[in-house]
Amino acid sequence: MAKKKSFAIIGASFFGLSVAQTLDEKKQYIKIFDINEEKLNLYAADFESAEAIVLDTTNKSALERNGIAQFDCVIVSLRSSMEASIITVLNLIDLGVENIIVNARDRHHKRILLALGIEEDKIIIPDVLTGKLIATKSLFDIDGDVQSTDGEYSFTNIIVKDEQIIDKTINEAGLSTNKDFNIVQIKRNGKIVIPDEYTALKEDDLLVVFAKNNIINNLIEKIRGADLED
Structure with missing residues (x-):
């Protein structure tokens, strides 16, 4: 079995939930963050051990209070809102998060993420893939x-x-x-x-x-x- 790691999934989108489901099956430590409490409550029961937390991740202080820098990997899946995705990524960089993977909406979104310093192989555009x-x-x-x-x-x-x-x-x-x-x-x-x-x-x-x-x-x-x- 893979070594147990900690993952923060930001955004209860289809992509984010799919990643979380796979990690949950591998018995990894997972926290799912989303501003929409109704959405989190709807999907929380699908996971064996993942913890769901209502959080506005564009708020840097809120991320810091939740120990975001302590996770082995943070996966940002806020594809529906490019602005929220970019602000969240900026917050993660400011807080010293080193391993950031981002679900980008399109090539324009990807270009901005590259300019922020996110490595190209850490930017995923599902439709293109x-x-x-x-x-x-x-x-x-x-x-x-x-x-x-x-x-x-x-x-x-x-x-x-x-x-x-x-x-x-x-x-x-x-x-x-x-x-x-x-x-x-x-x-x-x-x-x-x-x-x-x-x-x-x-x-x-x-x-x-x-x-x-x-x-x-x-x-x-x-x-x-x-x-x-x-």
Whole structure:
């Protein structure tokens, strides 16, 4: 299991709640902040351990009183109000928060965040990201899910099902790292395995693969089996 960390989710938006749900499932320490008490009360019951706090995060003193600088990561998801998002980010910077991830509304919003000093890889525009994933999946007719892409290469998850590679090492299965793909990690029985060419593949292993888009389907066929449906 991942090391337990503390996360502040600012904004009970769909994006923020989705992030919180995943972190909650991983048993992380989470606080969700939103100015809308009705919205927080509506969704609070969906979480096993996340704490919901009514807070105006454009108020720097209120953030400070809630110990915002003590969190390992603060995720700002105030996409519906660019002004509130920017003021909140400025408050976080003033209070010394180092790890800030922001859900931006559009490229204009992103440009402002970059000017404030937020790193580009910490700025997420979901519509743009989703569009890239759908375009890549459609362009290369990829049968599996595309998790992320940089244009030529993508991350995808493939479950080991083909009997021909079960209990064989990665090398024996012909899946050793090369210039076209790499098995980054294996998720097995709730644990993470960092593989090498001598790691044996087990049935139902979930392989996280970084590969060229034009060979992903070949890998899916080899790992999952040609006759299995999505």
